[in-house]
Amino acid sequence: MKRREFLKAAGLSGVATTAAAVAMPAIAQSMPELKWRCTSSFPKSLDTIYGAAEIFAKAVAEITDNKFQIQVFAAGEIVPGLNAADAVTNGTVEMCHTASYYYVGKDPTYAFGTAVPFGLNSRMQNAWMFFGGGMELMNDFYKKANIYAIPCGNTGCQMGGWFRKEIREASDFNGLKFRIGGYAGRVLQKLGCVPQQIAGGDIYPALEKGTIDAAEWVGPYDDEKLGFQKVAQYYYYPGWWEGSAMLHNFINLDKWNALTPAYKAVVRTASEMANTWMQSKYDAVNPAALRRLLAGGAKLMPFPTPVMEACLNAALELYHEVSASNPDFKKAYESMIAFRGDQYLWWQVAEYSNDTFLIRNRTKV
């Protein structure tokens, strides 16, 4: 650290410094003034996902009395949303808030950070990350891109999307032009589906014109803003490709390693706070949005079980194919899937039976 920076960090510029320079290094080292830029992969209109990055940055600033300031930029302000990880890798920004599965084009292993079809629910994803070896395993992988990742948000289980026609059997996916995110497009291709990559703002007109037949986005709260129910009334569930969708703070590894231990603890703790903040906010706002969508004409439709089974088989086939040639993918898949099996063994007992009873009796007060 240069002398001028040191003095600035210690808040002592312009005053007699001899004594302070002797006495202050501990404080100067732990709480230096620091300004980072965080590029979000999301627009501000997705206030819950985008908001998680803001809540994280606000906590960091409050904890450090504004000594560590992280400015959040919406997708496109510095780099496009899908280039966020690259901007971190090459040091354009110190960090980004993003969905790891946006980068499956580089390597499908990225999917496990966010969601894979028939993967973990939100609590299980936390448990896998923090206690099931997931965070270590994924950071071993992200290291190749010079990235250190910390979970920071989740949507919970998403919806299956908006369809202009009913899905009655697996063959109805054949030829279907479906706007779908994440790694699910690869699964549905096996059923003849033609997955489409279309940015949020362009989905509605594409669906209206019939350029696409169906589109999935997030869940009731975010879907409502885009108005899909006006042009595709069948609202399918569940979004089996995103049983939960975890967001991350991707931090440039050199910048992470250069942080003081105190600042590492600040970033980790604030990320984990925002991780729950985002899930809780989605949980709180989705029910009212669902009611409004139903009142506006949306027709709730479950994917028929045989359709789900065909999708599961297609997913397993894909996982085995990719595992055969990609050891990182294989390692993450085997870790996640073993964890999932154990989790549902336990969940089917207490959690699930309790939820079952309360769903049936939810209106009794």
Add this chain to the structure above:
Amino acid sequence: MKRREFLKAAGLSGVATTAAAVAMPAIAQSMPELKWRCTSSFPKSLDTIYGAAEIFAKAVAEITDNKFQIQVFAAGEIVPGLNAADAVTNGTVEMCHTASYYYVGKDPTYAFGTAVPFGLNSRMQNAWMFFGGGMELMNDFYKKANIYAIPCGNTGCQMGGWFRKEIREASDFNGLKFRIGGYAGRVLQKLGCVPQQIAGGDIYPALEKGTIDAAEWVGPYDDEKLGFQKVAQYYYYPGWWEGSAMLHNFINLDKWNALTPAYKAVVRTASEMANTWMQSKYDAVNPAALRRLLAGGAKLMPFPTPVMEACLNAALELYHEVSASNPDFKKAYESMIAFRGDQYLWWQVAEYSNDTFLIRNRTKV
């Protein structure tokens, strides 16, 4: 602040101080040296619940470079576990880590901080606290005891406990001596049950001798340590009285108000991190413990639906009785129950149908 304390806080004792005393107040105010004592309501052997307080305190220390140190004491080291809140109210300690429902004897409204029979699951409890008005509502109530509370941990849905005989119908609760925590004893009394308050270490011998007929504790991971399966083989689920059990940091309100804004942010953020840490750890360790219990002879038994319904009706009757004479209880109940109805409206769609499918297909890899 006395001059000596100020100098100590700024890390400057023993050096030339004129310049520093001018330049340092911002740092001195935001990160003063502070030592707090946190009495846990739990023994160290409950390493997940007790561990949440330790993880919280560790994060506070790391973030502040050990300037803010919170020492955690096990139940009994300073005050007995069930006296933790009193010790906070009267300032014996600055804070405690406890279950709000331990204090239902003072006022049943305390139950809503942790769990009420047929209440919220873990994610819903977070959503209610952080976005459904729960935290403001409960802190309005805790204020009467000079306490400010922040969520800090959850067990998830607990088990229904260990029974020496099967529960086939609601009348089997009649005369049953059942060690049970929280507010559920009051509900089961309506069915003729005789609820017992017995500390953790004394449950096993009581069950072995037949002094009691049944006992519930937490879930597989904690239950296994106490060895109940050796003396009561029927292991019932779900623990409908604790669909989730949220722990809190209870902080003396004067001590909370005296914290700098930065330290308030540190305590809040670290509490919320530990809140998820505890739930994730339980989720991660319960499945293997369940397997071991089953291998050791435990017989998993669901409470029959008519028994659950009789218990729900008894709970609703109790809620209406207490609401009639206790406006704090009524306010919390109405807020929680409206939130629950909305939550399960949404959960039954995406979350539940996704979990249902994955439970049925959990062994497919």
